[in-house]
Amino acid sequence: MKKNTVLGLEVPCGPNGVSVITVLQAIQGYYGYLPEEALEKAARELKVPLIDFYSVATFYKNFRLAPQGRREVVTCTGTACHVRGSEKITEEISRTLGVDIGSTTEDGEYSLKCVNCVGACALAPLVIVDGRYYGQMTSLKVRRLFSDNPTKTEQTVSSGLSE
Amino acid sequence: MDLEAPKIKSAEEFFYIQRNYQKQYRDNNRFIVICGDTGCTARNSKAILGNLDRCLKEKDLSETVGTRFTGCLGLCESGPLVIVYPEEILYHRVIPDDMLEIVEETVLEGRIIDRLIYRDPSSGEKYAYARDLPFYKKQVRNLLGGNWKTDPTKIEDYIALGGYEALVKAVTEMSPGEVVQEVKEARLRGRGGAGFDAGLKWEECFKASGRKFIICNADEGDPGAFMDRSLLEGNPHAVLEGLIIGAYATGAREGVVYIRSEYPTAVEKIKTAINRAEELGLVGDDILGSGFGVQIYLSIGAGAFVCGETSALIASVDGRIGEPVQKPPRLVQHGYLDRPTVVNNVETLANVPHIIKQGAENYRATGTEASSGTKIFSLVGKVNNTGLVEVPLGMTLREIIFEIGGGIKEGKAFKAVQTGGPSGGCLPASYLDLPTDFESLTEVGSLMGSGGMIVMDEDTCMVDLAGYFLKFLADESCGCCFTCREGINRLLELVQNISCGRGSLDQLDLLKELAEVVKDSTLCGLGQTAPNPVLSTIKYFEDEYRAHILQNKCPAGVCRALITFEIIESYCNGCGLCKKNCPSDAITGEQKQTHYIDKDQCDKCGICFSTCRNEAILKQ
Numbered sequence: 001m002k003k004n005t006v007l008g009l010e011v012p013c014g015p016n017g018v019s020v021i022t023v024l025q026a027i028q029g030y031y032g033y034l035p036e037e038a039l040e041k042a043a044r045e046l047k048v049p050l051i052d053f054y055s056v057a058t059f060y061k062n063f064r065l066a067p068q069g070r071r072e073v074v075t076c077t078g079t080a081c082h083v084r085g086s087e088k089i090t091e092e093i094s095r096t097l098g099v100d101i102g103s104t105t106e107d108g109e110y111s112l113k114c115v116n117c118v119g120a121c122a123l124a125p126l127v128i129v130d131g132r133y134y135g136q137m138t139s140l141k142v143r144r145l146f147s148d149n150p151t152k153t154e155q156t157v158s159s160g161l162s163e
Numbered sequence: 164m165d166l167e168a169p170k171i172k173s174a175e176e177f178f179y180i181q182r183n184y185q186k187q188y189r190d191n192n193r194f195i196v197i198c199g200d201t202g203c204t205a206r207n208s209k210a211i212l213g214n215l216d217r218c219l220k221e222k223d224l225s226e227t228v229g230t231r232f233t234g235c236l237g238l239c240e241s242g243p244l245v246i247v248y249p250e251e252i253l254y255h256r257v258i259p260d261d262m263l264e265i266v267e268e269t270v271l272e273g274r275i276i277d278r279l280i281y282r283d284p285s286s287g288e289k290y291a292y293a294r295d296l297p298f299y300k301k302q303v304r305n306l307l308g309g310n311w312k313t314d315p316t317k318i319e320d321y322i323a324l325g326g327y328e329a330l331v332k333a334v335t336e337m338s339p340g341e342v343v344q345e346v347k348e349a350r351l352r353g354r355g356g357a358g359f360d361a362g363l364k365w366e367e368c369f370k371a372s373g374r375k376f377i378i379c380n381a382d383e384g385d386p387g388a389f390m391d392r393s394l395l396e397g398n399p400h401a402v403l404e405g406l407i408i409g410a411y412a413t414g415a416r417e418g419v420v421y422i423r424s425e426y427p428t429a430v431e432k433i434k435t436a437i438n439r440a441e442e443l444g445l446v447g448d449d450i451l452g453s454g455f456g457v458q459i460y461l462s463i464g465a466g467a468f469v470c471g472e473t474s475a476l477i478a479s480v481d482g483r484i485g486e487p488v489q490k491p492p493r494l495v496q497h498g499y500l501d502r503p504t505v506v507n508n509v510e511t512l513a514n515v516p517h518i519i520k521q522g523a524e525n526y527r528a529t530g531t532e533a534s535s536g537t538k539i540f541s542l543v544g545k546v547n548n549t550g551l552v553e554v555p556l557g558m559t560l561r562e563i564i565f566e567i568g569g570g571i572k573e574g575k576a577f578k579a580v581q582t583g584g585p586s587g588g589c590l591p592a593s594y595l596d597l598p599t600d601f602e603s604l605t606e607v608g609s610l611m612g613s614g615g616m617i618v619m620d621e622d623t624c625m626v627d628l629a630g631y632f633l634k635f636l637a638d639e640s641c642g643c644c645f646t647c648r649e650g651i652n653r654l655l656e657l658v659q660n661i662s663c664g665r666g667s668l669d670q671l672d673l674l675k676e677l678a679e680v681v682k683d684s685t686l687c688g689l690g691q692t693a694p695n696p697v698l699s700t701i702k703y704f705e706d707e708y709r710a711h712i713l714q715n716k717c718p719a720g721v722c723r724a725l726i727t728f729e730i731i732e733s734y735c736n737g738c739g740l741c742k743k744n745c746p747s748d749a750i751t752g753e754q755k756q757t758h759y760i761d762k763d764q765c766d767k768c769g770i771c772f773s774t775c776r777n778e779a780i781l782k783q
Contacts, residue, residue, distance in 0.1 A: 060466045
């Protein structure tokens, strides 16, 4: 597959070369978010109005204009997770970590976000912490997952299929 | 893996290489399959693979016993799954420590380990061999069958099992027009939702001239659906082969796989598949010396449900915001870069090699007259055997949910099944004998959609569910049409009013009226189908809406504003578990004395209800 460089970053090409989306993905892949300065530079380099970058960055859910917490907590809110109680799980995480959906804790440790379905419906309700999946969550498992001794709990939560 | 393999230049060369791969495959028929799908991986199947490799090394079996980390094996509920070949012994809920026993007992001694074999939750019967499981027995796994025996990262496995034969046949024996004709005769209908005739779409593109494109739509956004993800993770070459054949038939020389970023494993698998196919010369210029060539690109989505709509998808491939555009002109006339473009769903493309290989007539033998072939459903929700099922089109909902799915969890009562994702509808028990094909489902106010099938039991509130879908759609509306942008939000407000006990019968009428307006006055499929969940739940479960409005009650005990929690004094032994776990400090009481819930303080999270061991908490 062909690639091109923008801001020194490798950007995969489509039939029409690089696109605003692929450039933003590359920038976010490198910085973890979309820093203003990088967007300005990329816009100049590609001779695309900066507003195009911002309109795309704010339209799609994956793009972030601010840095995220060191650990990313994602709850799945797909239908299967919803009917198995994901709303309560999200609420419990929000309460346990003291963070609202879509924001980051004050100490910059955790970011909490919801996604619409990750397609692992058999594990519903599902929570993903830094890319690791925790299935069949309950409010109590949430508390254990984020307790003082996370390593021990992580094992029990992920290997225990039920309470 | 032979990375230096030269490009295949002719059909003869292909079959020569295939014979080699087949010999390798046959010679290594003792192998162990571990499900490496997202679901099973989340349950530690990578550690199982690691342990297995270690055990095999210790027993000096690494040379004689192969391992395959495959895509979804279907029965996700019982994961992680392990299958021992050639006997096809299926073990479920395996943990890494079980691997030593499996190697010692099953591989070396040929004994079946009783505690690891599948036990049917409803009948209690045990099944040792995968083929005997009731879950698999009624299925026709034409597309998913490949997942069982193929390592998705190895093109060798796919070719050994007959993969790319259809491509060879198409480009060396058939003209593009003949391929189009074959697909048309097979009556292959788009599996992405609308059910449009794929052959017709191809024909129109075939007739157009100049630069053309074919796009594989892998933006599977419907919540509760993961068919496409599993196909891409388990058998990416099947999708790729369909795409290449599609390019040949339509005359497109550039193909794009548009895949959502929420599926990182699928992205990796399809990327590897494209690279391997390029190395062997099955993608690129002059495929098999036929003069036909196609370049395949990968385009990764950035998180927008509306991009599943084809015109929005094309905007997104082009790097713009995913706003749908008015059709006509249809995409097959003015699509990507304003050129003729065909967009096909993942599952549709995966069907193509089967059609070419076995011929349209044989393909049509499965399914119904108007909807031929099989359909993959993701059977999820409150059903015993959650997982992926592939059945001939036209099988009844009852067969799928009760015979394959094993019925409702915990013996509860079936309430409804939701098909078609957020655009679909909810069907009550009286429609269980409805055949699942495109027309039947649409007729009763639901949709086939991409194949999500969410089963609901007595504990699901239909008003809450309608609210859930509206919230989803309100979030995902691109904002282009006023009636979609504002209308869905107003619908949501009305439904939320009802679930809070602030509704009235007038509002119910207003809800229906507004739903019709949204349906009639929006541009794309998202808005036009957005009111379906509301309309279908009102149509079939109006009683529940009325109970919320007239009696201020939520019969399923879900809507928070309408339920209360109370402790039944005679059942409470004062263990204090509820008090300890209550996040809002609403429970009081001394150790070994009856506890009480302060209703003003209680925020109805239900933790006490699920933690009490004495069933002393009353929810009503």
